[in-house]
Amino acid sequence: MKNLQEGIDFYYSEQGYVVLTAKFHLERGHCCGNGCRHCPYDYQQVPEPRRSQLLDQRKQNGKSE
Numbered sequence: 001m002k003n004l005q006e007g008i009d010f011y012y013s014e015q016g017y018v019v020l021t022a023k024f025h026l027e028r029g030h031c032c033g034n035g036c037r038h039c040p041y042d043y044q045q046v047p048e049p050r051r052s053q054l055l056d057q058r059k060q061n062g063k064s065e
Contacts, residue, residue: 004010009024022038025031033045035054043051 004024006012008021010018010020013019019037022040025036025038025040031039031041031043031045033043033047035043035046035050039054043054046054
């Protein structure tokens with residue numbers, strides 16, 4: 001496992017949580033199903049109804065995080 005680099009692979013949210021970047025997820029190669037903020041895989045493994053909620057939330061924010 002490689003060492004993660006802050007600002008590239010992750011950052012800290014205002015609440016102090018580790019947030020993984022889209023770059024990290026792309027290198028991993030698949031959706032983990034946890035509903036990560038920057039999931040580039042459109043939450044493929046997240047069970048419904050949570051998946052639809054996350055996709056709607058992303059659409060409302062106008063971002064493709």
